[in-house]
Amino acid sequence: MSDSQLADWRKHALTLESEVNKVVVGQQKPIRLVTTSIFSRGHVLLEGDVGVGKTTLLRAFTRGIGGGYQRIEGTIDLMPNDLVYHTYLGEDGKPHVSAGPLLQSGEDLSIFFFNEINRARPQVHSLLLRVMAERTLTAFNKEHHFPHMIVFADRNQVEKEETFDIPSAARDRFMMEIPIVVPNDDHIMESLVFDTRYHDVDALVANVPENILQFDQLNIFGAMLQNSISASPTLRSYVLNLWRATKAPLDYGVQVSGVDMKRLVLSGASPRGMGMVLRAARVNAWLNERTAVLPEDIHDVFHATVAHRLVFSPVYEMRRTEIARDMLSGIINAIATP
Amino acid sequence: MNMLIKKLSPQKHRDSEKAAWSLLLSQGRVLSQITSDKKVRFNFFNLYAFASLWLSFFSFILPTAYADETPLPDLDPKFYSVKVSNPTRDAGFVVGDALDRTLVITIKKPYELVKESLPIVGYEHRWKGQISGVELVKIQVDEKSLSEAMQHTLNLRYQVFTTSKTVKHASLKAEILNVRNTKTKEVVRLRVPFFDFRVSPLSLFGQIKLNEDMSPFVPPLTLDASSEKRNMQWLIGLLTLSLLGLLYIFGAYTWLPKMGGPFAKAYRDIRKMPETAEGLQQAVARVHQSLNITTGSSLFGNNIAELINKKPAFAPLQGQIAQFFALSRQVFFEPQAATQLSESPKAWLLKLCRQLRDCERGLPVESPQK
Numbered sequence: 205m206s207d208s209q210l211a212d213w214r215k216h217a218l219t220l221e222s223e224v225n226k227v228v229v230g231q232q233k234p235i236r237l238v239t240t241s242i243f244s245r246g247h248v249l250l251e252g253d254v255g256v257g258k259t260t261l262l263r264a265f266t267r268g269i270g271g272g273y274q275r276i277e278g279t280i281d282l283m284p285n286d287l288v289y290h291t292y293l294g295e296d297g298k299p300h301v302s303a304g305p306l307l308q309s310g311e312d313l314s315i316f317f318f319n320e321i322n323r324a325r326p327q328v329h330s331l332l333l334r335v336m337a338e339r340t341l342t343a344f345n346k347e348h349h350f351p352h353m354i355v356f357a358d359r360n361q362v363e364k365e366e367t368f369d370i371p372s373a374a375r376d377r378f379m380m381e382i383p384i385v386v387p388n389d390d391h392i393m394e395s396l397v398f399d400t401r402y403h404d405v406d407a408l409v410a411n412v413p414e415n416i417l418q419f420d421q422l423n424i425f426g427a428m429l430q431n432s433i434s435a436s437p438t439l440r441s442y443v444l445n446l447w448r449a450t451k452a453p454l455d456y457g458v459q460v461s462g463v464d465m466k467r468l469v470l471s472g473a474s475p476r477g478m479g480m481v482l483r484a485a486r487v488n489a490w491l492n493e494r495t496a497v498l499p500e501d502i503h504d505v506f507h508a509t510v511a512h513r514l515v516f517s518p519v520y521e522m523r524r525t526e527i528a529r530d531m532l533s534g535i536i537n538a539i540a541t542p
Numbered sequence: 543m544n545m546l547i548k549k550l551s552p553q554k555h556r557d558s559e560k561a562a563w564s565l566l567l568s569q570g571r572v573l574s575q576i577t578s579d580k581k582v583r584f585n586f587f588n589l590y591a592f593a594s595l596w597l598s599f600f601s602f603i604l605p606t607a608y609a610d611e612t613p614l615p616d617l618d619p620k621f622y623s624v625k626v627s628n629p630t631r632d633a634g635f636v637v638g639d640a641l642d643r644t645l646v647i648t649i650k651k652p653y654e655l656v657k658e659s660l661p662i663v664g665y666e667h668r669w670k671g672q673i674s675g676v677e678l679v680k681i682q683v684d685e686k687s688l689s690e691a692m693q694h695t696l697n698l699r700y701q702v703f704t705t706s707k708t709v710k711h712a713s714l715k716a717e718i719l720n721v722r723n724t725k726t727k728e729v730v731r732l733r734v735p736f737f738d739f740r741v742s743p744l745s746l747f748g749q750i751k752l753n754e755d756m757s758p759f760v761p762p763l764t765l766d767a768s769s770e771k772r773n774m775q776w777l778i779g780l781l782t783l784s785l786l787g788l789l790y791i792f793g794a795y796t797w798l799p800k801m802g803g804p805f806a807k808a809y810r811d812i813r814k815m816p817e818t819a820e821g822l823q824q825a826v827a828r829v830h831q832s833l834n835i836t837t838g839s840s841l842f843g844n845n846i847a848e849l850i851n852k853k854p855a856f857a858p859l860q861g862q863i864a865q866f867f868a869l870s871r872q873v874f875f876e877p878q879a880a881t882q883l884s885e886s887p888k889a890w891l892l893k894l895c896r897q898l899r900d901c902e903r904g905l906p907v908e909s910p911q912k
Contacts, residue, residue, distance in 0.1 A: 438874040496876035500844040537839035542827045542874050 210432060210490065213425055217243060217491060220268040220416045227264045227408055228257050229395060230387025237382050237484075237508050238265055240491065242354065242417075244483040245426045246379020247336050249321070249370075249512065250358040251525075256384045258358040260405050262317055267412045271352055271419030272309025274316050278323035280366045284331040288343045306341055306350070313353045314419040322359040322367045329374045336377040352419050361525065372471075372515050379480045380505070381512035383525070426487075433486035434496045442499055442541040447478045449535040450510060458534035460527055463520060468527070471515035481509045499541050507532050614731040617721050621650045624734055628714075633740040635712075637705040640679070643714055645696040645734055648688070652724045655694055655732075659720035667715050675704020675741075676712055707747040713738045803902040804832035809895040817888055825891050826873050829866060832895075836902065843867035855901045862894055 221239045225232060234250075241248045242265065250258040266273045276287060287306045294300040306316065318324075318332065335341055336355050341348045357378070359370070375381070387393065396402055435443075449456045451472030454465045473481075484505035485497045492501070511528040520527055627644040635641065649655055663681055667674045680699035685692060700714055716736035722729050754760065796802035808828045815821040815828075833841045836856075837849045846864060850857050869887060872879045883890050900907050 434876075436875045494876060495878055498871060498875050499842050503842065503844060540830065540834050540840040541842075542823070542830060542870075 209425075210429070213243075213429070214490060214493070216417055220265070223268060223412045223416065224261065224264045227411055228261045230389055230392040231257065231261060231384065234261065234382045234384055236488075236491070237380055237505065238262075240484050240487045240505060241380050242269065242422065243426055243429060243487045243490070244379060244480070245354065245423060246480055246483065247355040247377060248357070249375070249378040249381045250356070250384055251361055251381055252358075252384030253362055253386075254360055256386055258384050259317075259319060260409065261384070262315075262356040262358065263405075263409045264412045266315040266317065266356070267409055267414055268416040269314055269419050269422075270415035270417060271314025272312040274305035274308055274313060276305045276316075276318055278318060278320040278328070280323055280325065282324045282328055284327050287328065287331060288341065306335065307343060307348055311349055311351060312420075313350045316350075316353055316355050318355060318357040320359060321357040322370055324368065326368055326371065329368070329370060333374050333377055351423060372513070375512045376474055376477060378512065379484065380508040382508050429490055430483060430486050432495070433489050435482065435486075436496060438542045439497055439499065439502075442539065443478065443482065443502060445539045446481075446502065446506070446535060447473055449539060450514060450532075453531055453535060456535065456538045458531060458538050460530045460534065463527060467517050468520055468531070469514065470517055473510050473513050477510060477513040481505060484509050503536055506536065614720065614729055617649075617653065617730045617732045621653050622721070622732055623648045624732075626735060626737075628737045629739070632738060633709075633742070635702050635739055635741050636744050637702055637741070639702050641676075641700045641702070641714065641737075641739070643698045643700065643737065645698065645717075646693065647696065647719070647732070647734070648691050648693045649721060649732070650691040653721045653730075654692065654724055656720035656722050656729065659718070660696070661698065661717050669715075673704075674712065674715070675702065676700050676714060677703055702741055704741060705743055706741065707743055709740050709742050711738065712741045800903045803899065804835040805829075805895050805898040805902050808832040809892065809899055812888070812891055812895055815888070817886070822887050823873055825888060826866075826870050829891060829895065829898075830870065832898070833863070843871070853901075855904060856898065858907045859894075859897055859901060862897065866891075866894060 217239055221235055224235050224238075228235065238248055238261070248262075250262065252258050276282070286304060288304045289307070290302045290304055292300055292302070306313070316335075321329075321332075324332075331341075332355065335350065335353070339350045339353055341350070355378075359367075401408060445456075449458060449472075451469065453469060459465060460468070481502065482497070485501040488501040488504045489495070489497045494501070507529065511525075511532060514524075514528055514531075516524060516527065625646040625648075627646075629641045629643070647655070660683065661678050661681060663678050665678060667676060667678075677700065678698060679701045680697075682697040684695040684697075686695070687693075698714075698717075702712065704710075704712065714737040717734045719732045719734070720729055721732050750756065755763070790797065794802070808831070811828050812825045815825050830841075833849065836853060838852065839848075841849055843864065846860060846867070849863070850860055856863070865882065868879065869881050869883065869890075872881050873887075881887075897907050
């Protein structure tokens with residue numbers, strides 16, 4: 205791939221990022237991570253409190269990427285077949301079957317937006333697991349492919365009533381889990397409350413130009429991008445040390461206040477997880493106009509790509525977000541390169 | 543005769559005494575008759591009679607008086623106990639030395655100590671007619687009344703007034719105290735054991751010349767302390783080295799405060815590294831190591847501010863540190879990346895290390911590198 209192609213695509217990516225930043229203010233870092241995830245061809249799980257703009261953020265990206273967009277709301281009575289087909293009585297009084305949200309856009313499905321994913325049953329998670337991993341679905345005696353599909357999902361960790369925890373296997377399918385927090389800047393907070401343009405979310409999202417990216421080119425470009433950005437032996441060694449540290453943080457002198465580190469980690473990052481770290485780091489290097497991955501690129505995506513993959517002892521699960529953040533920061537501080 | 547009388551029994555003693563007095567009286571009567579008859583003439587016979595009268599008297603009376611100093615019987619051991627505390631050594635005393643001796647004598651009733659029999663200060667003790675040369679110079683007596691006894695503590699101080707050419711024997715004499723039975727008035731004696739010791743001469747015979755060595759103008763003799771002095775010098779040297787070593791250890795392995803910091807060590811190490819690609823990698827890694835130690839955690843290009851926050855002394859070199867990370871990026875991660883160094887990387891690293899070393903020592907930093 206030529207440098208000009210990389211530069212062109214970078215220009216589009218930064219344009220998309222810039223446009224989303226105009227709609228969703230004060231979320232530069234999550235927006236950069238979502239952009240990274242799109243070009244890494246990874247699924248994204250947004251996590252945050254109610255009303256912080258998770259859905260708005262994903263809708264804005266969806267508009268900029270283009271392609272087929274489908275959405276479903278997670279509810280406790282949602283069944284896997286609800287994702288595949290609808291049955292209804294037509295005007296002619298006869299039962300009809302139509303394609304569900306997963307099948308409606310066919311192969312052009314670009315974004316599948318699963319709102320409040322933790323309200324869905326584990327059966328639904330199971331179906332989603334396969335779709336996310338293989339990007340295929342068997343229905344009506346036929347295998348359907350969704351080569352361009354990226355799943356955007358969100359959940360809020362605070363509400364526990366009528367929710368189902370997403371199993372670690374399903375979490376591992378997401379490239380990133382991105383925390384969305386209310387910005388601290390007074391000016392932005394005031395704007396979010398008093399600026400009337402935030403009252404109508406549809407009108408707000410419509411401000412993002414459509415089809416900034418060519419969704420059907422993203423897979424090809426993403427693969428080429430991965431091949432264009434190199435990783436030196438020093439960096440490889442560094443990443444391996446990071447990986448080992450997620451499994452045995454105590455071996456690297458990592459401590460978290462109030463936590464028995466010997467009992468904390470049941471399972472560290474998976475090989476797939478570390479592969480995703482490198483994929484995301486390469487995209488981050490490209491977005492920063494570099495031709496090789498630096499430790500700083502790893503740091504930029506490390507929390508978002510690793511934290512949700514760690515499996516902790518049940519006693520520490522309630523404090524997962526806080527402990528994972530401290531542990532991963534400790535790992536970055538403890539491991540040096542070269 | 544004396545010896546004979548000593549061997550007599552007390553009854554025979556008294557008989558002989560009576561006989562002496564009767565003889566004296568009979569001779570006196572004879573003499574009075576002679577004088578009363580007024581036939582007395584001063585002639586040889588009369589002189590003989592007078593002399594024989596007095597000779598008879600002394601020959602009986604004097605031995606009887608001497609017989610009063612015969613040894614008293616010993617006190618039954620069940621009525622007393624003696625605890626003796628002698629000097630701790632029994633040799634090496636010279637003329638003038640004092641020896642302290644403590645006697646704790648407990649005498650049970652009805653016996654009591656005859657105070658007059660206590661040793662007398664200044665009494666010249668003789669042994670076989672010779673002055674022993676050991677004299678009691680001080681005595682202190684403390685008494686303590688017990689329920690059935692009286693305890694006397696005698697603190698005695700003797701002083702040696704004798705010497706000889708060779709080591710000779712001397713002793714603190716066995717003091718003999720008299721004890722009286724308060725009921726029968728019988729007087730018996732109590733003997734305290736003696737203590738033998740040796741008196742040494744002040745100097746070896748023949749080694750001192752009176753004219754030269756005992757002159758008041760001759761300085762006092764000194765012992766040869768050269769070996770002790772030499773040992774002392776060695777020990778003081780050893781002690782000094784030990785203290786210096788301790789100081790070095792307590793000073794975090796530096797001789798002066800803020801000396802031997804991470805960048806000072808890095809500067810020394812980098813100077814020895816070769817001017818090759820591998821040498822450059824080692825040098826950059828060495829600076830990374832020093833930065834990490836200084837920061838207290840791993841330092842990367844995106845958190846230089848953390849170092850500046852923790853160690854504001856490095857603030858003037860923030861630009862150079864960023865430039866170093868650009869060099870590190872080229873060396874370790876991205877060979878195509880450009881650096882803006884105007885000289886060889888190693889020379890630049892040495893300059894940087896020297897400046898960082900000055901920062902860590904709190905010294906003013908030279909003008910930033912171009």
